[in-house]
Amino acid sequence: MKFSTICLAASILILSGCKPKEAMVSPISEITWGKDGGKTIKLFTLTNKNGMEVKISNFGAVINSIVVPDRNGKMENIVLGFDSLKSYQGMHPYFGSLVGRYGNRIALGKFSLNGNNYTLAVNNGVNHLHGGIKGFNKQVFQIDTTYSTPDSSVIGLSYLSPDMEEGYPGNLKLKVNYVLTNNNEIKIEYEAETDKPTVLNITNHSYFNLTACKENILNHELVLMADSITPTDTTLIPTGILAPVAGTPFDFTIAHKIGERIDQVPGGYDINYKLRNKTGQLVQAAEVYEPASGRVLQAFTSEPGVQFYTGNFLDGSLTGFNGIKYQQHYGFCLEAQHFPDSPNKPQFPSVVLNPGEKYTQLTVYKFSVK
Numbered sequence: 001m002k003f004s005t006i007c008l009a010a011s012i013l014i015l016s017g018c019k020p021k022e023a024m025v026s027p028i029s030e031i032t033w034g035k036d037g038g039k040t041i042k043l044f045t046l047t048n049k050n051g052m053e054v055k056i057s058n059f060g061a062v063i064n065s066i067v068v069p070d071r072n073g074k075m076e077n078i079v080l081g082f083d084s085l086k087s088y089q090g091m092h093p094y095f096g097s098l099v100g101r102y103g104n105r106i107a108l109g110k111f112s113l114n115g116n117n118y119t120l121a122v123n124n125g126v127n128h129l130h131g132g133i134k135g136f137n138k139q140v141f142q143i144d145t146t147y148s149t150p151d152s153s154v155i156g157l158s159y160l161s162p163d164m165e166e167g168y169p170g171n172l173k174l175k176v177n178y179v180l181t182n183n184n185e186i187k188i189e190y191e192a193e194t195d196k197p198t199v200l201n202i203t204n205h206s207y208f209n210l211t212a213c214k215e216n217i218l219n220h221e222l223v224l225m226a227d228s229i230t231p232t233d234t235t236l237i238p239t240g241i242l243a244p245v246a247g248t249p250f251d252f253t254i255a256h257k258i259g260e261r262i263d264q265v266p267g268g269y270d271i272n273y274k275l276r277n278k279t280g281q282l283v284q285a286a287e288v289y290e291p292a293s294g295r296v297l298q299a300f301t302s303e304p305g306v307q308f309y310t311g312n313f314l315d316g317s318l319t320g321f322n323g324i325k326y327q328q329h330y331g332f333c334l335e336a337q338h339f340p341d342s343p344n345k346p347q348f349p350s351v352v353l354n355p356g357e358k359y360t361q362l363t364v365y366k367f368s369v370k
């Protein structure tokens with residue numbers, strides 16, 4: 001073949017979009033979303049072969065939107081969030097964010113570890129919540145990798161949290177992979193290492209509304225694979241006991257509408273469930289069905305608990321996608337995690353991470369219709 005013929009053939013291949021097979025299955029696109037402290041913030045769009053689309057940013061490792069079909073194939077975003085980076089940089093209740101170092105509350109912002117006392121920010125009444133003043137939700141993550149395979153698209157992010165950041169000991173290296181599969185799953189894989197003993201409880205704080213915010217979430221039907229909760233005091237710190245859910249409005253061992261008994265729970269649900277997870281392997285934690293759209297969300301996790309939160313503190317003051325004002329109970333969270341205030345509750349599964357150990361967590365949100 002002459003050189004010119006080879007060039008012609010190559011041009012035809014390029015013009016006809018003949019790219020490696022995997023790039024065609026799940027292309028990842030990106031835009032520059034803005035800047036934070038001089039650092040460039042990207043917004044990535046992952047699309048699978050079914051047209052499901054997930055947007056993820058390296059600001060706060062946030063899941064910005066999740067577009068899934070309803071039972072008629074209508075594609076809509078089913079998480080609460082904002083169009084602009086500026087809104088995520090401002091005050092909001094952790095929409096879609098990666099939360100850490102400690103997702104949930106630590107009583108009075110204090111704990112001790114190996115005889116050393118640590119003091120954290122008190123940023124929620126008298127307690128510490130979700131990592132402090134500038135938690136991981138407000139940090140810029142490094143973009144380590146973005147790639148597609150025939151089955152999935154992957155964004156790999158990392159963040160190096162310096163020793164004593166927000167009062168937590170140890171230089172902590174955190175990695176998170178977001179994986180969108182062709183089975184309409186979002187897999188969130190976390191890994192962390194420290195150089196000093198520390199505590200760690202990472203979670204994703206997405207607020208779901210399977211109606212795509214046409215109404216609140218009280219009509220959604222929920223099953224939780226959990227037989228007990230960690231009851232709390234008035235400041236939402238666990239008392240330390242496990243209480244069976246049987247015979248209470250917290251019992252979702254069989255499907256109930258979220259709104260069915262919510263009036264019996266002052267303010268709405270905001271409670272940690274102990275999952276039936278005995279192994280630390282990936283098990284199903286929850287299933288949510290929304291009858292009008294037919295959408296189903298199944299949550300799986302390797303964590304021992306899940307915080308079920310019904311957007312009780314949303315009050316219409318935040319305006320999100322499509323100009324929608326997020327009113328009370330416009331979203332629910334299934335925050336896979338260790339139990340709240342574990343650093344002060346030796347009877348709860350340990351959240352201590354020591355040098356030489358590897359923290360791992362896998363949480364999966366899977367979408368379908370019925």
Ligand code: BGC
Pocket residue numbers: 093094104130236270271307309313335
């Ligand atoms: C907590 C709620 C809190 C919300 C937003 C949830 O994880 O359980 O009490 O209001 O996060 O910060």
